[in-house]
Amino acid sequence: MTRGLWVTLEGGDGSGKTTQATLLEEWLRERGRSVVRTREPGGTDVGVLIRDIVLHHRGDIAPRAEALLYAADRAHHVATLVRPALERGEVVIQDRYLDSSVAYQGAGRVLDGGEVRDLSLWGTEGALPDVTVLLDLDPAAARRRLDAADKPFDRLEAEKESFHQRVREAFLALAAAEPGRFLVVDASRPVAEIAAEIRERVESALA
Numbered sequence: 001m002t003r004g005l006w007v008t009l010e011g012g013d014g015s016g017k018t019t020q021a022t023l024l025e026e027w028l029r030e031r032g033r034s035v036v037r038t039r040e041p042g043g044t045d046v047g048v049l050i051r052d053i054v055l056h057h058r059g060d061i062a063p064r065a066e067a068l069l070y071a072a073d074r075a076h077h078v079a080t081l082v083r084p085a086l087e088r089g090e091v092v093i094q095d096r097y098l099d100s101s102v103a104y105q106g107a108g109r110v111l112d113g114g115e116v117r118d119l120s121l122w123g124t125e126g127a128l129p130d131v132t133v134l135l136d137l138d139p140a141a142a143r144r145r146l147d148a149a150d151k152p153f154d155r156l157e158a159e160k161e162s163f164h165q166r167v168r169e170a171f172l173a174l175a176a177a178e179p180g181r182f183l184v185v186d187a188s189r190p191v192a193e194i195a196a197e198i199r200e201r202v203e204s205a206l207a
C-alpha cells in the first residue's frame with residue numbers, strides 16, 4: 001500500500017503470535033514509531049460482532065458462509081482501520097490476515113484456496129502486507145501449549161489434529177509461494193530468539 005509498514009503474523013492456534021506481536025510493538029514504540037496493533041477477526045466494532053459468530057456460534061456454519069464472514073470482517077477492517085493507518089505512515093502489526101482464511105477455510109474446510117484468497121482480495125481491493133511472519137509449529141506441540149493455558153477452546157481450536165495438520169501445511173505452501181513477503185520462523189525456539197529474527201526482518205523492511 002502506501003508509506004507505512006504492514007506486518008501480519010500467521011500460524012496455528014498456540015504458535016505464539018500474540019506474544020511476538022507484543023514484543024514487536026514494544027520494540028517499535030521504543031524506537032519512536034507510531035504503531036497500530038490489530039487483529040482479524042475482530043479488529044473493528046463490526047468485526048467484534050462477526051468474531052462472535054465465527055468463533056462462538058453453537059452448531060455448524062456452512063463453509064462458504066464462514067469464508068464470507070471472515071472476508072466481510074477483513075473488508076471492513078482494511079477499509080476503515082488498516083489502510084488509513086498506513087496512509088498516515090504508521091506501522092500496523094496485525095494478528096492474522098487472508099493467509100489464515102486460505103489455510104483454515106481452504107485447506108482446513110476443503111474450499112478452493114485460490115477462490116478463498118480471491119474473495120478476500122476482492123473485499124480489500126487487493127491489499128497485501130509488506131511482511132508476513134509465519135510462526136510454524138507442530139500442531140501437537142501447539143495443543144500442549146493451549147492445554148497448559150487452560151482456556152476454553154473456540155470453534156476452530158476444538159477441531160481435530162488432522163485439521164490443524166492441514167492448516168500447517170497450507171501455511172507452509174503459502175510461504176513457499178511468496179518468499180518475498182513471508183518470513184518463516186520455527187516457533188518451537190525460545191521467545192527471545194524468535195523476536196530477534198522478526199525485528200531484523202522488520203528493521204530491513206523499514207530501512
Ligand code: TYD
Nearest residue numbers: 013040041070096097100101104105156157
Ligand atoms: P486467534 O486470532 O488465534 O484468537 P485467539 O488467540 O484469541 O484464540 O483465533 C482466531 C481463530 O479464527 C483461529 O482459530 C483461526 C480462525 N480464523 C480463520 O479460520 N480464518 C480467518 O480468516 C481468520 C482471520 C481466523
